[in-house]
Amino acid sequence: MTKAAGKTGAGPTVTVAIEQHFPPGQRVLDDDLASGMLPGSMRAIVRMTKPASIRDWFVRSLEKPAPGIWGGIMVRKRYIDEKLAEAIGQVDAIVNLGAGLDTRLYRLPELADTPAWEVDQPENIEAKRRALSRLFPAAPANPTLVAIDFDREELGSSLVAAGYSADARTFFILEAVTQYLTAEGIEATFGFLSRAVPGSRLAFTYGLQSFLDGSDTFGQDELRRKYVDKEKLWLWGLDPDEVAAFLGRYGWHVLEHPTYEELALRYVEPTGRDLASTPIERMVYAGKL
Numbered sequence: 001m002t003k004a005a006g007k008t009g010a011g012p013t014v015t016v017a018i019e020q021h022f023p024p025g026q027r028v029l030d031d032d033l034a035s036g037m038l039p040g041s042m043r044a045i046v047r048m049t050k051p052a053s054i055r056d057w058f059v060r061s062l063e064k065p066a067p068g069i070w071g072g073i074m075v076r077k078r079y080i081d082e083k084l085a086e087a088i089g090q091v092d093a094i095v096n097l098g099a100g101l102d103t104r105l106y107r108l109p110e111l112a113d114t115p116a117w118e119v120d121q122p123e124n125i126e127a128k129r130r131a132l133s134r135l136f137p138a139a140p141a142n143p144t145l146v147a148i149d150f151d152r153e154e155l156g157s158s159l160v161a162a163g164y165s166a167d168a169r170t171f172f173i174l175e176a177v178t179q180y181l182t183a184e185g186i187e188a189t190f191g192f193l194s195r196a197v198p199g200s201r202l203a204f205t206y207g208l209q210s211f212l213d214g215s216d217t218f219g220q221d222e223l224r225r226k227y228v229d230k231e232k233l234w235l236w237g238l239d240p241d242e243v244a245a246f247l248g249r250y251g252w253h254v255l256e257h258p259t260y261e262e263l264a265l266r267y268v269e270p271t272g273r274d275l276a277s278t279p280i281e282r283m284v285y286a287g288k289l
Helices: 010-019 039-050 052-063 069-087 122-135 155-161 181-192 221-230 240-248 260-267
Strands: 093-097 116-120 144-147 170-174 201-207 252-256 283-288
Touching: 010 039, 010 052, 010 069, 052 069, 052 093, 069 201, 069 260, 069 283, 116 122, 116 155, 122 144, 144 155, 155 181, 240 283, 260 283
Parallel strands: 093 116, 093 170, 116 144, 170 201
Antiparallel strands: 201 283, 252 283
16 A cells, blocks of 8 residues: 555545535434544635535535545445444454544444454554544543554554454454555455454455456546556456455455445435445455355
8 A cells, every 4th residue: 555545544534524514314424523533624624615505516526527436435434334333242343444534433332342443554543643632532442543554564463463362253344445455465455354253244345447457437537547547546456246256265255245326225315415326436245254
């Protein structure tokens, strides 16, 4: 994972914070901590978008070059939140890999008694420590924050050093992470996941290989030029037909593999909002054999 990729973590949290300006019945995701996770300059942007006209303009400005990006962020978070809540009592630990400024381990009360670890690049972990010190008078003891470079440091030993037990049935989260990893980083990460004990769970997103290699840009040529060709941030993807075989090599099996269109029907349609669903990313929920 490149250092530049580490700087992308705040973007989704900005969108989630602005989402809170919609009336409760129109929100795809409720998150009263998102704004507080952001640095001051980004909190100012969030405040500026409170008027409905500016809020709606901001959503349109992001959607124009990348239709579905707004709704995609919201629905993937809703889905992971729900699967995680369903698994409580069936897992012993939670590990959020590439956690960025995500808030779910702090805002979902049902997770409070489950030991948890959040793993990310050092600069993101430090940003999160600062944010947590603003949000909470006393820094929460759970989750434990772990700084690591996914491409260069061994994930398992870093987690164990931070108090994680490899014998724990664990719910692993890889949200918007895999596309930033090199092939070596993917092998190291899923090699670690292959050692998870039976009963563990994994929720992860991936970019479509056809989008990354340019064989099908789904009409999002500008987005591909920016992140694949110019900035070279998105490095790895999968063909949906190969997901089961890919996971099988590491001892996991697919439980659910929804498209974002299916997730939009579940989470966006009830709000009455007209949000596109992104075709370039998919969600996977898997179990350890």
